[in-house]
Ligand SMILES: Cc1cc2nc3c(=O)[nH]c(=O)nc-3n(C[C@H](O)[C@H](O)[C@H](O)COP(=O)(O)O)c2cc1C
């Protein structure tokens with residue numbers, strides 16, 4: 001059935017059979033409680049195993065008490081962890097999925113601690129981390145031995161739990177990489193010197209893990225092919241390291257980036273600004289230099305991309321982690337000739353790594369069922385088939401319509417304009433955000449599959465509802481730009497972000513963009529206008545530009561804005577304007593901030609609900625409001641509310 005012949009070709013490693021070349025690579029879910037596997041995590045992975053993934057590498061498991069890099073990290077430091085892992089492995093094995101676990105020590109890369117106090121961090125040497133501003137202690141021999149033993153004990157427990165193997169995390173500048181990297185490892189003992197000495201720590205780890213487990217237990221190594229940081233491991237250093245280690249390993253798994261700097265960390269979960277399958281070239285180089293299987297992960301968001309990498313012989317297995325967070329059924333759909341139905345990840349980073357960085361269980365903006373499998377895992381047919389009218393074809397309305405129809409309701413969605421998508425249509429016009437449009441394409445496909453009738457160019461009003469007589473109206477009419485009250489004493493041109501994005505206005509040369517939401521819109525408009533030849537200043541309400549954004553999206557964007565030389569002023573609120581001056585106020589001091597010589601003021605001041613329909617329908621029919629017409633937020637809340645409302649009908 002499949003035309004993805006390379007993707008669905010089995011691979012055998014140490015006697016274990018991977019039924020296909022699709023891997024869910026290790027990703028911290030923030031789902032565990034008490035640092036142990038729980039039922040919610042089992043349900044999360046069960047959904048992916050059921051969806052046909054060949055290999056699941058479980059999230060990092062700390063190997064030593066000093067490895068607690070977040071408060072919710074899984075730990076494999078006590079036999080109490082074995083039972084949870086056993087249930088998780090059995091659940092995935094029942095679907096023919098091979099299960100490994102990452103074994104992990106972050107070294108100096110400590111993000112937070114469970115009690116909020118700063119932890120004592122350890123590394124190869126006392127070389128500070130830039131991103132978390134940690135000054136580590138250099139490990140002494142006693143502690144090195146203890147940590148190596150920790151890796152072995154963790155592997156023994158995971159082996160006992162029935163897992164198929166482990167992956168030693170030497171990627172992203174974590175402890176093994178800190179030993180390998182000559183700029184971080186400044187020791188004067190047998191762990192430093194030439195490459196072989198710098199590999200001593202990781203060699204000891206691999207040997208101890210091998211000794212603590214059986215001959216059929218897989219041991220892989222994850223490493224950044226290039227840490228993409230001035231102080232990070234380079235491609236030639238990483239390549240030399242894995243060439244030297246390969247005889248002790250079953251596979252090498254490459255990624256990019258490092259946790260140690262903001263620029264390097266962007267590659268830990270590369271946002272949509274970074275092109276799909278961007279590590280294919282590096283994978284090809286590594287594969288050609290190794291005689292063991294090569295896995296690659298990084299922005300491989302579609303089965304077509306993975307098939308191409310495999311067909312070109314650039315890798316043996318493709319990590320498709322967010323692709324599976326977004327669509328757990330992706331492997332089965334692809335294998336059964338339904339690749340067109342795959343809900344492609346758009347690398348927005350909002351609900352997956354975005355949640356993780358806020359200490360929350362991960363999910364997906366396009367598939368809010370992710371991380372909530374216990375609640376939304378099984379679609380239940382509606383008890384009574386209702387006629388449902390959805391007003392508004394943005395993300396909220398489309399998700400509600402798709403789920404309600406999939407449950408068996410008769411659903412008609414009305415959109416006032418010619419195109420479905422709502423604000424997604426504008427969001428995709430921002431620089432390097434075109435892929436965001438995929439959210440609309442995917443939802444349209446979901447509606448089509450579920451049998452939703454779509455009526456375009458039709459605004460819903462009371463007369464239409466009286467005519468159609470639905471059992472329920474879901475109002476998802478979205479929002480419009482908010483224009484705050486401010487003193488306006490002259491002829492300065494004032495426009496809003498939507499007018500700019502829709503090319504409805506001709507702007508002056510010198511532009512000031514005032515950004516209240518601190519999200520994608522203000523900086524995106526600023527960048528667009530600079531590229532169009534305007535002289536632009538960006539004033540943001542927050543402490544920094546992009547304050548509301550997922551971190552890697554923010555930092556990738558900050559780099560671009562810096563390259564363009566856009567002046568950014570933080571801590572601002574709009575106060576007023578006259579002929580060619582914009583008056584702002586410092587949000588902390590209240591002092592005025594005066595910007596002269598401005599031709600155009602662009603308002604990025606958020607949105608206000610468009611919900612008059614709900615009032616118009618009062619007394620006529622049951623109404624439910626969802627998405628921005630309830631309260632203007634993001635696509636994530638809109639789609640989740642669409643799911644929730646449709647679930648209860
Ligand atoms: C929520 C989240 C948490 C992650 N945590 C880890 C982790 O604990 N260890 C790790 O090596 N990589 C981690 N990653 C990186 C992923 O393994 C993967 O390399 C990354 O998502 C890029 O692959 P993708 O484009 O297929 O999603 C994480 C990714 C996500 C989305």
Ligand code: SF4
Nearest residue numbers: 345348349352364365
């Ligand atoms: S939240 Fe965005 S980046 Fe994360 S899995 Fe979903 S679509 Fe992909």
